[in-house]
Amino acid sequence: DAKTTQPTSMDCAEGRAANLPCNHSTISGNEYVYWYRQIHSQGPQYIIHGLKNNETNEMASLIITEDRKSSTLILPHATLRDTAVYYCIVRVGHDYKLSFGAGTTVTVRA
Amino acid sequence: GAGVSQSPSNKVTEKGKDVELRCDPISGHTALYWYRQSLGQGLEFLIYFQGNSAPDKSGLPSDRFSAERTGGSVSTLTIQRTQQEDSAVYLCASSGTAQETQYFGPGTRLLVL
Numbered sequence: 001d002a003k004t005t006q007p008t009s010m011d012c013a014e015g016r017a018a019n020l021p022c023n024h025s026t027i028s029g030n031e032y033v034y035w036y037r038q039i040h041s042q043g044p045q046y047i048i049h050g051l052k053n054n055e056t057n058e059m060a061s062l063i064i065t066e067d068r069k070s071s072t073l074i075l076p077h078a079t080l081r082d083t084a085v086y087y088c089i090v091r092v093g094h095d096y097k098l099s100f101g102a103g104t105t106v107t108v109r110a
Numbered sequence: 111g112a113g114v115s116q117s118p119s120n121k122v123t124e125k126g127k128d129v130e131l132r133c134d135p136i137s138g139h140t141a142l143y144w145y146r147q148s149l150g151q152g153l154e155f156l157i158y159f160q161g162n163s164a165p166d167k168s169g170l171p172s173d174r175f176s177a178e179r180t181g182g183s184v185s186t187l188t189i190q191r192t193q194q195e196d197s198a199v200y201l202c203a204s205s206g207t208a209q210e211t212q213y214f215g216p217g218t219r220l221l222v223l
Contacts, residue, residue: 043214093209
């Protein structure tokens with residue numbers, strides 16, 4: 001799998017949009033971009049994934065650049081409960097051994 | 111619907127004792143995974159079950175670790191003769207198939223004294 005690069009940490013004001021960047025410059029054509037998050041002392045939580053097109057669900061939006069070398073996860077209205085470590089990974093569908101890097105520690109402040 | 115559940119949520123044991131960790135996957139999911147997450151460390155793959163196929167045990171760190179999945183649903187991870195380095199959070203995940211999104215349980219926090 002291609003590696004990803006994320007900022008170590010970022011702060012966000014409650015109620016504002018949180019934009020989390022991820023670089024995956026060596027991504028292959030058949031690799032998906034996945035986002036998970038892990039709130040303290042909880043298991044990882046799936047957020048969203050995409051291949052080429054932008055995706056939106058009830059939790060977030062995923063914007064993937066046209067060249068697919070980077071993406072941005074958008075939490076539209078951050079709340080204190082969104083404070084967590086956010087992981088961006090890329091994987092081929094048949095590779096079931098997930099691995100997380102260091103991720104981005106997002107702190108939402110009131 | 112119900113997500114992946116794991117029990118116990120916390121387990122404290124003495125070095126040398128055996129422990130069993132349980133995972134109930136999402137109903138209908140044929141793929142089930144066990145991972146380990148040590149403090150400050152990333153996700154470590156342990157074992158993968160898919161339907162009736164032979165499991166992928168390539169991530170098990172030693173022969174003290176074993177897992178089974180009965181009836182294609184519930185899975186149990188067993189650690190024999192626990193060591194202090196086994197202390198970690200043990201996570202279970204399931205997916206519809208191996209190609210689909212994995213959904214994680216809350217984990218079992220194991221502390222070996």
